Amino acid sequence: MGDEVKVFGHWRSPFGRSVEAVLKMKGVPYEYFEEDLSIKSPLLLKYNPIYKRVPVLVHNEKPIGESLVILQYIDETWKDNPILPQDPYEKAMCLFWAKFIHEKCMHALWNACWGLEDKEKAIEESLDHLKTLENELKDKRFFGGDKIGFVDIVANFIGFWLRALQEVVGLELLTQEKFPNLFKWSDEFVNCDIIKENLPPRDKLTGYYQAHLASSSASK
Template sequence: MAEEVKVFGAWGSPFSHRVELALKLKGVPYEFIEEDLANKSSLLLKYNPIHKKIPVLLHNGKPIAESLVILEYIDETWKDNPILPEDPYERAMARFWCKFMDEKCMPALWKAYWIEEKERAKAMEEAFEHLKTLENELKGKFFGGETIGLVDIACNWLAFWIGVIQEVAEIELVNGEKFPILCKWIEEFINYSPVKESLPHRENLLAYLGARREALFASTSKQIIY
């Protein structure tokens, strides 16, 4: 009996892309179900009633939510091409850096690019410090060593989305002069065949994020979905 694997996501979401990339690296066939984040489907709300967000992995009728949780589930379910280290300490460190990316690095970068100009300097300084911390952790070709692992997948936003955001915001924080090791990793990561084949079209993402940026600065709530 064939396995049923579905991903509820959005084409422009780095969180959806994490799940898709992990499945591609594992060679797992799946069906992608595009969600309209402004008009979420009844199935998405059914499968993720707590957070009501993408991505959601549906495996043989069982839903799993939250991208990092999904990545670990994928690794434990399909054993080929592991994305987590075998050593317990290294596994714990991989989880730590994924958490750092989501809770520290990504919010600081997002704020630095999208915040009003008068408050930008402090935000840029905070983002710079987090990026430097991340660069100091990168000691091999990838965060996972010689092959792509959990931390690389979690950092996909930094590898591809950040370049598009910099173009939209007309602010350059990540470049080869400031972060040579990170930029070398970015080049290796986005040119790795399974990654390159699954990235969203850059021009479409430019238009999408440009529209979101306009919506952000037009909004009194200063909230934006990415």
């Protein structure tokens, strides 16, 4: 097809990893560019001058930023293994939950773990949001039903990053006792071949979190 696909990401960014996961699910070859988040590269600034952040997908020299927009674009451009339903209502529900996960859950979970703002309130909110997802998932294997869909991909932070992060900072947010459905889902999710091969190494991630925790404790 002569498609040239580039992904600008960072090894520990769940947003970039979600873009890569979907390209892999659809069998779309791409070239990966690791960005140094402390120094914005000229290419990143060229391709995403508005947000200046990863991930960016560049398809035949046309750039797209913002992972939820990118994921929808990929699904509409390469039709194999669709991650969004065709039915407009079911699709709207996926977009709704994706927005909820990105805007509400991840914000609360990040604050709960790093205590940037009101930590106790953030913990409470995080547990509320996880409960909401627990009820939405019910006894389904994945949010997408029998197979991984848009919401699963978007929830990758909860499926993998959160369990590593909560261990480092000493919180019990996503546990088997509190959220059995979601906990089981996270095990299923990270053990899918395409997801598994596309995750950052757990030791490297916890090492980064430990170092970050030590440096933020030292500066308090």
